[in-house]
Ligand SMILES: Nc1ncnc2c1ncn2[C@@H]1O[C@H](COP(=O)(O)OP(=O)(O)OP(=O)(O)O)[C@@H](O)[C@H]1O
């Protein structure tokens with residue numbers, strides 16, 4: 372479902388070149404549950420952004436569902452980002468002027484879901500992450516962990532075939548974390564593909580496969596006994 | 599050094615009242631190392647903002663170093679925020695248009711430190727959190743964990759007598775986390791007071807005292823064997 376071949380992502384800063392990703396190759400099959408770990412700055416979020424069609428590699432090729440992403444037109448790219456992929460961002464990226472409910476409705480608007488159904492699905496998604504009583508709050512009227520959960524609800528509301536989650540439980544206490552991981556396990560059991568960046572071993576243990584990154588490269592690729 | 603007496607913090611949302619803090623009382627002595635834990639939304643960041651003189655209680659009294667904060671004038675409040683207290687925010691609050699170096703210099707500008715010394719101390723602070731090679735990057739040109747470390751360096755650069763850290767290692771891998779906790783332990787050993795929100799038991803274990811919050815109240819206050 373996902374295939375990267377010799378993908379590089381560099382940034383030019385004056386005379387310096389930063390190699391966020393270096394000649395990285397990777398294949399992920401449908402219904403895999405993959406955890407990505409590695410030191411701060413090793414390229415995990417950059418890799419997630421490339422997979423999520425939000426960033427373009429400087430070189431190399433990326434096939435999503437058999438189609439070469441660099442050759443997709445705007446309509447196909449939009450469909451990939453809005454319907455096939457759900458993304459929980461490391462810094463949430465919520466719209467500050469919208470309520471939690473409106474934020475979660477946004478992907479459903481892109482998907483052309485009618486208003487009544489959109490409302491109902493967004494309410495339900497917020498309820499499953501424990502935010503039924505915060506639906507009309509704006510991001511500044513919520514705690515850090517509540518914002519993180521709105522970002523999770525937004526990513527889940529379209530039931531995307533691929534869920535990308537970048538440090539999804541970093542601001543959550545252990546019991547809330549467990550609830551979120553149960554949601555992810557259910558999604559995986561229902562046939563979806565999950566790719567999750569985490570720095571916590573206990574979270575990575577939910578995945579059947581762990582990729583370890585260092586300095587822009589994948590340095591280990593381990594098959595695990597899933598819990 | 600810190601005393602809260604019956605402190606409340608409420609928010610009015612239409613007909614609803616949200617009790618972020620409820621009649622909370624607390625005393626913290628100099629050179630204590632206190633961890634605050636509790637579920638998402640239980641009031642931890644709100645408590646930190648009150649202690650850090652960034653938010654005013656709806657009722658109750660707060661003494662900082664023996665002075666009643668509600669009766670401080672603007673000059674005294676500014677001095678408290680900029681020189682006595684260092685704050686690592688849960689969402690970092692970096693200035694997007696400034697480099698990492700310039701961000702870390704900001705508290706030193708408020709403290710009236712001359713330019714050459716300011717530059718040197720900011721460089722050193724970034725070096726101690728492992729960001730020597732990211733000094734001229736802006737926040738959008740850094741990873742999540744790098745931004746978090748800039749926020750930490752900024753809070754430490756004035757050597758504040760009180761360090762408030764709200765989930766300071768949420769975006770960091772285990773070995774970077776260990777480096778940061780060593781910095782905090784050193785600060786504590788040097789006589790400073792540390793108050794740290796965390797959801798990770800291993801991080802809380804560095805503290806000698808753990809406060810547990812739930813629904814706006816302190817529900818447990820345990821003295822620990824510090825490591
Ligand atoms: N401006 C606001 N208006 C209304 N409610 C608010 C506002 N700011 C915070 N709250 C509410 O106050 C409560 C406490 O928030 P706080 O940020 O202190 O929680 P927290 O313990 O830090 O949570 P987390 O672990 O998720 O960061 C939350 O339920 C939040 O929704």
Ligand SMILES: Nc1ncnc2c1ncn2[C@@H]1O[C@H](COP(=O)(O)OP(=O)(O)OP(=O)(O)O)[C@@H](O)[C@H]1O
Nearest residue numbers: 382391411412413414415416417739740741742743
């Ligand atoms: N716009 C940019 N310009 C220059 N360098 C950048 C830019 N964006 C990211 N980088 C660098 O690319 C590297 C990889 O960043 P990335 O965000 O992928 O790391 P990460 O593994 O997600 O880290 P973390 O665990 O801290 O979130 C980092 O060293 C970062 O400083």
Ligand SMILES: [Mg+2]
Nearest residue numbers: 416461741742
């Ligand atoms: Mg990242």
Ligand SMILES: [Mg+2]
Nearest residue numbers: 514515643688
């Ligand atoms: Mg908080």
